[in-house]
Amino acid sequence: MLNMINKIIKETGLGQKKIVLVGNPNVGKSVFFHQLTGQYVDVSNYPGTTIEFCCSKLGDAFLMDTPGVYGLSSNTPEESLVRDTVLTADIVINVVDAVHLDRDFFLTCQLADMGIPMIVVLNMVDELLARGLKLNLVELKQRLGVPVVPMVATKGKGIDLLKRRLHQARPGRVSDVVDGLLLNYPGLRRGDALLILEGDPEVAARCNLAPGGEKGIIFADRRRRANEIASAVLREKTADTAFATRLGHWLIRPITGIPALLLVLWLFYELVGVFFAQIVVGYTEGLMQGCYEPWVRSLFANVIDLQSLVGVMLTGQFGLLTMAITYVLGLLFPLVLGFYLVLAVLEDSGYMPRIAILMDRLMSFLGLNGQAVIPMVLGFGCVTMALITTRLLTTERERRIATLLLALAVPCSAQLAFVTAILGSLGLGYMLLYGLIIFSLMTGVGTVLNRFMTGGSVPLLLDLPPMRFPRLDNVLRKSWTRTFSFIKEAFPVFLGGAFLLSLLSITGLMNKIEQIMEPLTISWLYLPNETASAFIMGFIRRDFGTARIMGIPMDPLQTFVALVTLTMFVPCIASTMVIFKERGWREGTAIWLLISVLAFMGGGLLSRLLSFAYGLYPAITLPLTALIILAILFVIVTISRWRRTLG
Amino acid sequence: MMLDKVKRGDLIKIVSIGEAGVRENALRMGIDEGSILVCAEVIPAGPIVLRKHRQEVAIGRSLMCNIAVELLARAGEARPACINLTGEMC
Numbered sequence: 001m002l003n004m005i006n007k008i009i010k011e012t013g014l015g016q017k018k019i020v021l022v023g024n025p026n027v028g029k030s031v032f033f034h035q036l037t038g039q040y041v042d043v044s045n046y047p048g049t050t051i052e053f054c055c056s057k058l059g060d061a062f063l064m065d066t067p068g069v070y071g072l073s074s075n076t077p078e079e080s081l082v083r084d085t086v087l088t089a090d091i092v093i094n095v096v097d098a099v100h101l102d103r104d105f106f107l108t109c110q111l112a113d114m115g116i117p118m119i120v121v122l123n124m125v126d127e128l129l130a131r132g133l134k135l136n137l138v139e140l141k142q143r144l145g146v147p148v149v150p151m152v153a154t155k156g157k158g159i160d161l162l163k164r165r166l167h168q169a170r171p172g173r174v175s176d177v178v179d180g181l182l183l184n185y186p187g188l189r190r191g192d193a194l195l196i197l198e199g200d201p202e203v204a205a206r207c208n209l210a211p212g213g214e215k216g217i218i219f220a221d222r223r224r225r226a227n228e229i230a231s232a233v234l235r236e237k238t239a240d241t242a243f244a245t246r247l248g249h250w251l252i253r254p255i256t257g258i259p260a261l262l263l264v265l266w267l268f269y270e271l272v273g274v275f276f277a278q279i280v281v282g283y284t285e286g287l288m289q290g291c292y293e294p295w296v297r298s299l300f301a302n303v304i305d306l307q308s309l310v311g312v313m314l315t316g317q318f319g320l321l322t323m324a325i326t327y328v329l330g331l332l333f334p335l336v337l338g339f340y341l342v343l344a345v346l347e348d349s350g351y352m353p354r355i356a357i358l359m360d361r362l363m364s365f366l367g368l369n370g371q372a373v374i375p376m377v378l379g380f381g382c383v384t385m386a387l388i389t390t391r392l393l394t395t396e397r398e399r400r401i402a403t404l405l406l407a408l409a410v411p412c413s414a415q416l417a418f419v420t421a422i423l424g425s426l427g428l429g430y431m432l433l434y435g436l437i438i439f440s441l442m443t444g445v446g447t448v449l450n451r452f453m454t455g456g457s458v459p460l461l462l463d464l465p466p467m468r469f470p471r472l473d474n475v476l477r478k479s480w481t482r483t484f485s486f487i488k489e490a491f492p493v494f495l496g497g498a499f500l501l502s503l504l505s506i507t508g509l510m511n512k513i514e515q516i517m518e519p520l521t522i523s524w525l526y527l528p529n530e531t532a533s534a535f536i537m538g539f540i541r542r543d544f545g546t547a548r549i550m551g552i553p554m555d556p557l558q559t560f561v562a563l564v565t566l567t568m569f570v571p572c573i574a575s576t577m578v579i580f581k582e583r584g585w586r587e588g589t590a591i592w593l594l595i596s597v598l599a600f601m602g603g604g605l606l607s608r609l610l611s612f613a614y615g616l617y618p619a620i621t622l623p624l625t626a627l628i629i630l631a632i633l634f635v636i637v638t639i640s641r642w643r644r645t646l647g
Numbered sequence: 648m649m650l651d652k653v654k655r656g657d658l659i660k661i662v663s664i665g666e667a668g669v670r671e672n673a674l675r676m677g678i679d680e681g682s683i684l685v686c687a688e689v690i691p692a693g694p695i696v697l698r699k700h701r702q703e704v705a706i707g708r709s710l711m712c713n714i715a716v717e718l719l720a721r722a723g724e725a726r727p728a729c730i731n732l733t734g735e736m737c
Contacts, residue, residue: 070675100702103677131701219671223679230700240701248703252688252696357705361693369707370694460694460707461669463676 017061019166020085022111023095024104025068026465028123030054031474032095032153033065036162061091071107072114072195074202078391083200086111087191091169092118093162098125098135098150101234103463105226108144112172113222115190118146119169121162125150127466131245132238140233145173154471177221181214244467251354251467261358264351268342272413276338277420281331288330293322313502317551324498327547328491331421332414336382336486339413340479343381348470348478352377353462360460365637366443367401367450368393369460375402376442379410382486383571386410387578397455400587401446403579407571408595409441414490414543419563422549426556429622436626437564437606440633445598451640489574490541497537497544504533524604526611528554531562541572557610557621565603570595648718650695651711656722657686659697665713676704683719 021029033039037056054065064085072083086092094111096104111118128135141148147165151158178194185193188207195203197212198219204211250256297306297315304311314321346352352374360370372393379386383406390402411419423431450457504510510533514521517532525531530552538545549562570576570592580588606625613624653659661682664670673679677699687703688696694705706714 070672075672100677100700102700103702106675106677133701215671219674220679223674223677226677234700236700249688252690254690254693353705357690357694357696360690360705360707364707364709370705457709459669459710460705461672461676461710462694462705464696464703464705 017090018064018088019058019061019091019093020064020066020089021093021095022066022082022086022107023068024070024097024100024107025463027068027095027097027100027104028153029065029068029095032121032123032151032159033063035153035156035159037063064089069107070103071110073198074200076394080202083195083203086114086116087189087195087203089116091166092116093121093169094118095121095123095153098122099127099131099133099466102227102230105229106222108172109175109222109225109229110194112144112146113174113178113194113218115171115174115194117169117171119162119165120144120146120148121153121158122148122150123153126152126155127242130242131240132236132242134235134237136233136235140229143173143229143232146170154474175218175221175225178218181218184212185209242466244469248350248354248464248467251351252357254358257354257358261355264346271342272335272338273420276335277417278424280334280338281417281421284334285326285330288326292330293326296321296325309506312506313499316502318498318501318505320495320498320502324494327544328487328494331417331547332490332543333483333487335417336413337479337483339381339416340482340486341475343378344475344478344482345470346377348468348475350465350467353464354467356460356462357464364457365450365641366405366446367453367457368398368446369457371460371462372398372402375406376410379406379412380416381413382482383407383410383412384574384578385482387575387582390582393458395455395458397453398458400583401449401453403583404449404591404594405442405446407575407579407591408445408568408598409438411438411567412543412572414486414541415546415567418543418546418550419567422546422559422563426559430556430560433560433622433626434564434567436629438567440629441568441602444633444636447637447640493541493573494544497540500540501533501537501548504536520600524600524607525561525565526607527558527562528552534562534566535569538566538569539573542566542569543572545569557614561603561607561610564606565599568595568599568602570599648716649712650706650714650716651708653686653689653695653716653718654722655686655689657718658720659684659686659716659718662715662717665715666710669710669713673704677702678704 021033023029033054033056036058039054039056056063066082066085067078069079069082072079072086074080074083092111094108096108108120122135122137122140125135137148137150147168147170149158149162149165151162153159178197181197182190182193185196188196192203192207196207196209197214199211199213199215201211251260293315300306300311300315300321306312306315313319317323353371355377356370356373358370359373363370363372366372374392375386375389378389386406387403390399390406393399393402419434420431423434501510504513513536514529514532517535518529521527521529521531531549534545534548534552536545537548545566546563549559549566552562554562571579576588576592579591583591609625609628610621613628614621617624650659661678661680661684663680664673670679678684678697682699684697684699686695687698690696692708694707695711696703696705
């Protein structure tokens with residue numbers, strides 16, 4: 001943390017002013033940041049999108065975007081970072097949501113009490129009318145004692161006014177209660193003194209003082225002030241008739257919400273699993289294999305011998321210019337783009353937190369609360385990204401469970417791309433069984449973890465963002481930025497992987513490894529020994545390993561076992577790095593080893609189960625397997641829950 | 648009475664929030680002891696959604712037994728009829 005602050009100080013230089021954007025979650029700080037600087041920051045309609053700090057130049061000053069917080073204390077590591085950034089700021093721009101003033105003014109009042117020059121940006125003023133509200137701007141300016149700029153950040157309205165008003169920033173009106181109490185800490189900087197009064201242990205330790213105990217009084221007074229200001233400046237003219245409000249209610253009311261959720265999931269499947277995975281990919285893959293690859297081969301045939309070492313490396317079975325390029329551009333690119341487009345719409349509409357509410361009860365079985373639905377759903381896009389968003393969960397226990405479930409049971413879009421392609425050719429039954437296995441894995445492992453880890457699931461306390469119509473430009477820009485950075489990251493890995501595979505197959509090392517792994521592949525998983533190469537590639541990227549499965553001739557049941565084992569197998573290198581970074585190397589290693597063991601164990605058991613079911617009634621192998629899996633799941637869940645109620 | 652007895656449409660006033668951490672977080676989000684709220688939605692066996700002005704906050708089932716409320720009006724009732732309804736136990 002100190003490193004970061006030092007870095008900021010170094011980067012800002014001495015004479016440069018530091019301007020910090022602060023506000024509650026989901027009030028539009030990042031959109032505003034984008035409008036001010038032209039720099040794009042990932043934006044969604046749910047809290048917690050900004051997890052890293054973004055910095056940019058604004059004239060001669062230095063502008064910083066921060067993650068949304070409801071107040072400045074040290075409840076979470078992010079909050080501590082925001083607090084320290086604000087403590088070193090020259091000017092604070094406090095972004096508030098015009099419709100939710102009483103909530104947002106708590107932070108505004110705290111900033112005023114800290115005595116830092118500030119300016120208030122009243123964002124989303126265009127929503128006031130639809131929500132039946134009327135605002136008195138003059139009264140607001142007078143009560144806060146600082147410049148207030150009305151704004152519609154998504155349309156860029158008010159940005160120029162803000163730039164003109166920026167030099168008028170000044171400390172806001174202070175609470176009398178706080179002013180009186182601050183006399184106890186003469187000689188300290190006002191911001192530090194206030195946080196010590198509020199009992200912030202980190203700031204107190206930095207100043208070699210004991211944390212104060214006035215938090216209760218100050219917070220109650222601040223809440224009262226915030227409510228007072230909000231009710232003085234906002235008038236309810238008419239009832240809230242916004243369609244979005246009613247839609248928001250329908251989506252969480254189970255009787256309408258569950259059908260809506262199923263409909264959304266079905267649309268998700270139709271769009272990604274059918275449209276992108278089959279129609280678009282069928283076209284792009286055909287284009288790559290039918291036009292691009294022959295073209296590359298004919299081009300190189302003139303220069304080098306295609307059968308030579310270099311020729312095989314470049315254009316052979318695992319060729320850098322053939323296989324690697326076809327996989328990345330023909331398969332990965334359209335699929336990942338499809339996933340991100342759908343996810344972006346889900347995120348921006350504000351639907352995700354509503355899924356969280358609907359699923360809260362179910363998620364509590366896994367030791368998580370409804371909020372964990374967000375990383376889980378995002379995981380189907382990119383596990384690496386989802387692992388980072390586990391930070392929005394409040395406790396270590398939840399982060400740990402979510403990380404393990406994501407790494408073990410959730411296939412990312414790239415891997416799903418290949419899985420859907422392969423399962424699509426095997427038939428619907430396999431696809432359903434695959435879905436069931438993913439579901440059972442999550443439920444089974446989650447329940448067991450919940451049983452054996454100390455503590456319980458944290459109750460849900462969630463601020464619901466309003467439903468909004470996703471903005472097309474934001475959806476497109478977001479999906480494009482994410483897809484582009486995904487491909488940029490995947491491309492070298494695919495090239496390296498293809499190179500390694502060619503190398504292993506040319507030198508004959510592949511045969512050696514396949515021989516060594518025979519006890520695992522042939523005897524335990526009942527798979528042909530070539531699958532060893534798929535697992536080796538799976539260490540690098542799971543999708544790359546899955547793609548390898550396509551090239552190995554197997555019967556449908558074997559292909560299925562290989563797919564499931566690879567789904568459970570260790571996540572890609574990028575995800576592994578994130579796990580190590582977020583969880584520390586010790587826990588990271590433990591998770592990694594646990595997953596490898598579970599994957600092969602699960603694969604072997606599934607293989608035995610399938611051949612057992614096949615031995616009983618070959619015609620209904622799949623339904624029978626599904627039934628047995630459900631039975632096992634039922635037993636596991638019952639035992640875990642039963643022991644829980646006893647303990 | 649406790650929050651878990653509240654039905655959709657009820658007008659309630661928060662009397663006390665049991666846990667200190669939750670109390671502080673709720674306070675920062677705009678809900679504190681004394682706040683008057685409308686119950687916007689109750690998900691059976693799931694969370695409750697409370698509305699204050701234009702803002703909605705979802706509260707998990709396990710928290711609901713820790714939050715004491717005073718019922719000001721049942722859903723659909725025109726006037727607060729709190730006198731003989733207060734003091735009911737969870």
